[in-house]
Amino acid sequence: MKIAVINSGSSSLKFKLFEMPSGRVIINKLVEHIGEPNSSVKNHFEAIESLHVNFADIDAVGHRVVHGGEKFRNSVLIDDEVIEAIKDLIPLAPLHNPANLEGIKVIRHKAPDTVQIAVFDTAFHATLPKEAFVYALPYEMYEKNQIRRYGFHGTSHAYLLQEAAALLNKKVQETNIITLHLGNGASACAIKNGKSCDTSMGFTPLEGLVMGTRCGDIDPAIALFMQNELGLSADEVDNTLNKKSGLLGLCGENDVRNIERRSDERAKLALDIMVRRIQKYIGAYMIVLEEVDAVVFSGGIGENSSYVREKVMNNKILKNIKSLVIKTNEELQIINECLWVLKNRKITQA
Structure with missing residues (x-):
């Protein structure tokens, strides 16, 4: 069986083709600068054409879709209804969901009979209890405008859970861990009895930890001050908080290797x-979990920076908790999600 994984971004496309069940990677390609000035690749159709892959020979294609909103709690087979639902969620992820849809539509055009599966970044956090995802805003903003915590990096946290449970020799449903996906984008997740029960990213990926160029948690009134007192436009505030803050804003660069x-x-x-x-x-999530089997470090910083790991765990309380370093593999998790969907499809059809 051949399963492809596509991560279709606004200006890039990552493609991996796996042979299953061996897990061998047959093709691994990255197309960058899609639609940018002077780029030879004008759109996602041309990007996929440049892969020189016959999608009719592939059994299934798994697409990373950033936002599944409240509708998608699991990975799903893509049909017209799913495409419309992803389109409806564009206001929640205006930079990502349109690009994700482009990849889906191109494969549909090239190989209409090939099974396509949507794997949502937010789905792993669908188990958050209401007290964890509802903001203390006027409640109708949640009911009418879908303003709530969604969480992201779900495929990474899901993969880390599976790997950590195996290393701890525990059943997934009995595993209590705090996972740290630390890269240029970073998030923490509290996983209780194998389910996400809290996570640091919120309505957008801006909330939470200090990241490469994102500020993470700040007093929201700062954004108003930047507009009213500093004269920044809404777009300039957004650009500052997402692209000029974090480590970059604090010290002029966002590569932890150089900063160290x-x-x-x-x-x-x-x-x-x-x-x-x-x-x-970590401290907050220890209270939420009550019992912590391990703190799991992953992502480019979490996997490679012993300095950061040691600084984080250098605490009288944390020294008593096991820490693990696990290399995340979001593509493999997407493959596992695809296999789960295909298996359930066969059961349903039987």
Whole structure:
């Protein structure tokens, strides 16, 4: 069986073709600068054409879809209804869902009989209790406008759960862990009895931990101050919080490897602020979970920075908790989700 994984971004397309059940990667390609000035690749159709893959020979294609809203609690077979629902969710992910849809539509055009499956970044967090996902805003904003915590990096946290449970020699449904996906984008997740019960990213991926260029948690009135007192437009505020803040804003760069090599005060402060925020979330999630089997580090920083890991765990309370380092594999998790959907499809059809 051949299963492909497509991550269709606004200006890039990642493609991996797996042979199952061996898990061998047959093709691994990345197409960048889609639609950018001077790029030879004008759109996603041309990007997929450039892969030179016969999709009619592939058994299934799994698509990473960033936002599934409240509708999609699991991965699903893609049909007309699913496409319309993903389209309806564009206001919640205006940069991502349109690009995800483009990848789906191109494969439909090229190989209409090939099974396609949507794997949602938000679905793993569909188990959050209401007290974890409802903001203390006028309640009608949740009911009418879908303003709530959704959480992201779901495929990564789901993969880390499976791997951590195996390493801890525990059943998934009995595993209580705190997973840390630490990269340029970063999020924490409290997993109780194998289910996400809290997570640091919220309505958007801006909330939570200090990231490469995102500020994470701040007083929301700062955004109003930036507009009213500093004269920034709404777009400028958005750009500042998402692309000019975080480690980059604190010390001028967002590559932790370079920051660690520096000896200046700003570099040290940036790392200390990032570490402190991670520790605050771990502490909060310890209360939520009551029992913690392990803290799991993953992502580019979590996997490779022993400095950050040691700083985070260098605490009298945390020293008594097991820590694990697991290399995340979101593509493999998408494959597992596809296999689950295909299996359930066969059961339903039987």
